[in-house]
Amino acid sequence: MPAIDPVVVVQIVLVVVVFHALLLSAAGMVWAERKVAARLQQRFGPTMAGPAGLLQPFADVLKLLFKEELRPKASDAVLFYIAPVISVGTAFLAFCVVPFGPPTTFFGLLKEPIPLYVADVNVAMLVVFAIASMGVYGIVLAGWSSNSKYSLLGGLRSSAQMISYELCYGMALASVLLVANSLSLKDVVEAQAGAWHLFGIPILPRWFVFVQPVGFFIFMTAGIAETNRAPFDFPEAEQELVAGYHTEYSSMTFAMFFLAEYVNMVTVSAVATNLFLGGWFLPPLPVWLGFVWWFAKLSVLLFFYLWIRWTLPRYRYDQLMQFGWKFLLPLSVVNLLVTAAGVLYFGS
Amino acid sequence: MALNTVFFYLFGGLAVVASLLVIGQRNPIYSVLLLIASFAALSGLYILLDSPFAAVTQMIVYAGAIMVLFLFVVMLLNVPREDAAEWDRSHPLNKPGARRLGTALSVFVLVEFLWAVWHMAGRFGMPLKDTSAGSVSSVAAIGRSIFTDYAFPFEATSILILAAMVGAVVLARREQE
Numbered sequence: 001m002p003a004i005d006p007v008v009v010v011q012i013v014l015v016v017v018v019f020h021a022l023l024l025s026a027a028g029m030v031w032a033e034r035k036v037a038a039r040l041q042q043r044f045g046p047t048m049a050g051p052a053g054l055l056q057p058f059a060d061v062l063k064l065l066f067k068e069e070l071r072p073k074a075s076d077a078v079l080f081y082i083a084p085v086i087s088v089g090t091a092f093l094a095f096c097v098v099p100f101g102p103p104t105t106f107f108g109l110l111k112e113p114i115p116l117y118v119a120d121v122n123v124a125m126l127v128v129f130a131i132a133s134m135g136v137y138g139i140v141l142a143g144w145s146s147n148s149k150y151s152l153l154g155g156l157r158s159s160a161q162m163i164s165y166e167l168c169y170g171m172a173l174a175s176v177l178l179v180a181n182s183l184s185l186k187d188v189v190e191a192q193a194g195a196w197h198l199f200g201i202p203i204l205p206r207w208f209v210f211v212q213p214v215g216f217f218i219f220m221t222a223g224i225a226e227t228n229r230a231p232f233d234f235p236e237a238e239q240e241l242v243a244g245y246h247t248e249y250s251s252m253t254f255a256m257f258f259l260a261e262y263v264n265m266v267t268v269s270a271v272a273t274n275l276f277l278g279g280w281f282l283p284p285l286p287v288w289l290g291f292v293w294w295f296a297k298l299s300v301l302l303f304f305y306l307w308i309r310w311t312l313p314r315y316r317y318d319q320l321m322q323f324g325w326k327f328l329l330p331l332s333v334v335n336l337l338v339t340a341a342g343v344l345y346f347g348s
Numbered sequence: 349m350a351l352n353t354v355f356f357y358l359f360g361g362l363a364v365v366a367s368l369l370v371i372g373q374r375n376p377i378y379s380v381l382l383l384i385a386s387f388a389a390l391s392g393l394y395i396l397l398d399s400p401f402a403a404v405t406q407m408i409v410y411a412g413a414i415m416v417l418f419l420f421v422v423m424l425l426n427v428p429r430e431d432a433a434e435w436d437r438s439h440p441l442n443k444p445g446a447r448r449l450g451t452a453l454s455v456f457v458l459v460e461f462l463w464a465v466w467h468m469a470g471r472f473g474m475p476l477k478d479t480s481a482g483s484v485s486s487v488a489a490i491g492r493s494i495f496t497d498y499a500f501p502f503e504a505t506s507i508l509i510l511a512a513m514v515g516a517v518v519l520a521r522r523e524q525e
Contacts, residue, residue, distance in 0.1 A: 076375075076377075078378075079381075123400045123404050126408065127400075130404050130411075134411065134412060136412075136416055137381075137384070140419060140420075141377075141381075156423075159416065159420070183487055
């Protein structure tokens with residue numbers, strides 16, 4: 001029997017751990033969403049299942065599992081079941097190029113430090129972008145194959161929305177690429193190490209959010225629109241479209257769309273952490289605890305997501321398109337030009 | 349067999365099978381999806397060729413952007429499922445003249461394909477030229493060559509695309525009363 005390369009074992013373990021961590025993070029986000037929503041509306045939220053309602057997401061999943069699976073008669077059987085799989089698949093896939101900490105031994109638990117990412121691709125930013133653009137298919141096909149008017153309208157709306165905001169998303173990525181001079185997420189994070197000094201005193205961490213505040217704003221706005229979250233949650237605008245593209249879905253197929261939405265939120269926040277918030281660097285604090293700082297920043301961004309959802313009302317659809325094409329896109333083009341000029345003048 | 353070879357046959361086979369199935373579908377939506385699958389398999393082949401940038405561009409431009417538009421057109425025009433009997437009776441391509449032309453063209457393509465295979469026969473397993481320089485894997489190198497060696501074709505293509513965009517806007521605009 002040939003010897004098994006320990007690197008392969010580590011890689012497999014990493015893949016399994018990341019996959020389940022994403023599943024758990026989706027469960028955690030469901031719980032957090034309910035709690036935050038409740039608190040913002042002066043309620044308590046789930047309290048019965050487990051301590052502080054922590055087991056609520058698992059109860060939800062069990063409930064969904066035991067529900068009846070329904071498929072409308074006029075729907076397209078194959079596409080109807082492929083659509084949620086595409087949604088979940090792309091949601092999970094995007095995370096594989098996102099690093100989430102410096103190489104670590106887990107407090108001396110392991111002999112050799114292991115890198116904390118599934119794959120370090122030298123075009124990681126573009127991979128994230130490409131997979132995000134594949135995610136549209138799940139929603140479009142769900143809307144079309146259901147063969148019902150609300151589903152179709154929801155699917156069309158969301159795809160138009162995602163195509164419009166993808167441009168701004170890409171422009172924001174390009175402006176970071178100009179500053180960092182690399183497409184690899186790992187290199188981008190390493191470019192943000194250290195702090196700016198004033199008279200020898202470190203005053204500001206070298207995060208790209210301070211170099212690219214407009215880029216950060218564009219990225220987060222486009223990210224929220226890409227993940228179809230409030231105030232851009234048109235695909236499922238309840239008052240107009242019942243539940244949009246997943247109107248006809250029940251039981252686990254519905255749960256898969258639900259899961260995809262939360263995993264996408266985690267991925268967008270993780271990418272934003274790496275691109276703008278310095279990844280695992282938090283200057284006065286030690287880097288070897290990097291993954292802790294990384295998770296702290298991720299949680300802040302995810303809380304921001306929930307906070308926005310329960311604060312802002314939904315836009316109107318024409319306002320969304322106006323905002324995307326007439327404000328955000330010109331802004332991101334100008335931002336890109338200014339960044340390019342700055343890099344040329346100051347030399348990155 | 350090396351892992352690379354396994355993946356080559358996997359992706360190559362996927363691309364060929366998906367492309368063949370594209371023309372065999374009665375429902376145009378399935379054709380679009382199979383075309384996407386074929387593009388994805390091609391992008392896998394690019395990764396095997398050590399050019400992740402080409403692979404990702406393939407996914408973003410073809411599988412992502414262009415095929416979404418295809419899907420839109422097919423969905424919004426609501427192209428009906430093709431009926432076999434209907435196809436035999438009334439399709440404009442099923443006229444005797446068109447049929448002969450199609451046959452001639454497919455024979456021509458087949459001959460061309462066999463000729464290409466015949467001339468490649470001795471060269472399987474030989475390294476393709478200039479893979480060692482890493483000339484295709486670096487994004488910076490691609491950018492540099494686009495804006496120096498290929499500056500004119502690049503700009504000419506940009507103007508062509510811009511003209512097409514302006515034309516589309518003019519055609520799609522509603523007349524103001």
